[in-house]
Amino acid sequence: MKTVLAGMMLLVATLLYAELDWVDYDTARSSAEKEGKIIMVMLSQEGCDACWYMEEVVFEDDNVAAEIAMDFIPVYFDIKADDIPEKFTYIGTPTFYFLTAEGKKIERLNGAVNVKDFTTLMRDVKASVKKR
Numbered sequence: 436m437k438t439v440l441a442g443m444m445l446l447v448a449t450l451l452y453a454e455l456d457w458v459d460y461d462t463a464r465s466s467a468e469k470e471g472k473i474i475m476v477m478l479s480q481e482g483c484d485a486c487w488y489m490e491e492v493v494f495e496d497d498n499v500a501a502e503i504a505m506d507f508i509p510v511y512f513d514i515k516a517d518d519i520p521e522k523f524t525y526i527g528t529p530t531f532y533f534l535t536a537e538g539k540k541i542e543r544l545n546g547a548v549n550v551k552d553f554t555t556l557m558r559d560v561k562a563s564v565k566k567r
Contacts, residue, residue: 455494455503457511460520467508467536473564474534475507478525480514485547486529496550502557507533533560 458466463474479486493499503509512519514528522540523532531544542560 455500455509457509460510460512463508463510464536464538467534470508472536473507473541473560474510474532474536474538475503476510476512476523476532476534478512478514478519478523478528478530478532480528483528485527488547489529489553493548493550493553499550499554499557502554506561507557535564 460474460476463476466472467474477486477489479490494503512523514525522538523530526545529547532540533542533544534540541563542556544556548556
């Protein structure tokens with residue numbers, strides 16, 4: 436029964452949340468706490484092919500978008516245009532941070548990955564939070 440309900444919720448979320456709703460970091464912190472979600476920070480920049488791939492291929496996948504909408508609060512920083520908190524260091528872009536509502540790092544990903552690997556990463560992040 437739980438599996439059927441979870442599948443139905445994923446289907447509804449897929450239909451409703453095909454696009455990511457990026458928010459600023461302060462909003463993400465308060466929303467994550469209220470909604471019990473994980474903060475996903477993306478550090479990006481214009482002209483970055485790997486960033487384009489994540490935005491136009493991986494995040495356009497309905498299942499990825501739905502899973503993010505259900506369990507994550509996405510935050511986007513352009514490293515050339517935005518003031519980035521010092522705790523978000525990077526060597527290149529994209530760089531992803533997954534954080535608790537309190538701002539504690541759960542995981543970091545450097546670079547782009549395909550849909551399957553990003554989905555696995557999100558599920559691993561969720562599993563590690565449940566263990567805490």
